[in-house]
Amino acid sequence: MSTIPNFGRVLECPFNRAHQIPEERMQRHLIKCKKQYPKVKMLQCPLNSTHLMPTEEYMTHIQLCRDRSLVETFRNVVKPATNSGQLVQGVVQPTKPDAPSSAPLCPDEESWDDMAAPAYNPTRYCIENKVIRKAFHLTPSEKRDFYEQERIRHEELDKFACKN
Ligand SMILES: [Zn+2]
Ligand SMILES: [Zn+2]
Numbered sequence: 001m002s003t004i005p006n007f008g009r010v011l012e013c014p015f016n017r018a019h020q021i022p023e024e025r026m027q028r029h030l031i032k033c034k035k036q037y038p039k040v041k042m043l044q045c046p047l048n049s050t051h052l053m054p055t056e057e058y059m060t061h062i063q064l065c066r067d068r069s070l071v072e073t074f075r076n077v078v079k080p081a082t083n084s085g086q087l088v089q090g091v092v093q094p095t096k097p098d099a100p101s102s103a104p105l106c107p108d109e110e111s112w113d114d115m116a117a118p119a120y121n122p123t124r125y126c127i128e129n130k131v132i133r134k135a136f137h138l139t140p141s142e143k144r145d146f147y148e149q150e151r152i153r154h155e156e157l158d159k160f161a162c163k164n
Helices: 023-036 055-064 068-078 109-115 122-137 140-163
Strands: 009-012 020-022
Touching: 009 023, 020 023, 055 068, 055 140
Parallel strands: none
Antiparallel strands: 009 020
16 A cells, blocks of 8 residues: 555555545445456445455454444444443344343353354454445345355355364
């Protein structure tokens, strides 16, 4: 990454490093440039839609992404003050006022554990959750792309989880 005086931040296009694109135009550039490289499979950073990278660089990018601070903030917002069973779901739900007081403390914990890595990973949850929310604004063909990308991404996350 470099800066050109008076042009703000200039980013390298992930499809062609010769494309030096001002940060604010990158999103539009990527849409056009992607069509010229239909065979290039890139994964999109869940934190910033202008971050595209080859599959093998995905986990490294997630760890180093400069937008990661957003996730850290997000995590702090989501995390309740007390470590209650609700955190397992990752969603801050208001306690149902009519819930019977004799209900088990963590009724959904077991089923959730089947999906998650052995240790609950809030960062992983936040990253995935953020992306899933974005998917609602996509067109059908974008959705297809998105879910294909999600599948690859989950494989990468799983691989990563196994290594750690
Ligand atoms: Zn380009
Ligand atoms: Zn990123």
